[in-house]
Amino acid sequence: MTTVEEIKTAIIHLSEEEFRELRRWYEELEAQQWDDQISSDVAAGRLDALADAAVHAFQTGNTTEL
Numbered sequence: 237m238t239t240v241e242e243i244k245t246a247i248i249h250l251s252e253e254e255f256r257e258l259r260r261w262y263e264e265l266e267a268q269q270w271d272d273q274i275s276s277d278v279a280a281g282r283l284d285a286l287a288d289a290a291v292h293a294f295q296t297g298n299t300t301e302l
Contacts, residue, residue: 250258277283293299 247255247258
């Protein structure tokens with residue numbers, strides 16, 4: 237398996253275009269992982285307390301208009 241140090245060295249030697257392609261790919265990967273984590277948290281009910289608190293704050297007028 238390639239080590240992180242080997243990956244870093246390889247990245248340093250990429251052309252500008254290759255680096256841009258890697259950055260686009262990594263940003264898409266990171267966004268997908270974030271979306272997957274949020275979906276998992278929602279399905280498991282880990283965000284329910286936050287949602288309930290937000291709804292309660294709105295219903296009681298305890299919010300700030302943006």
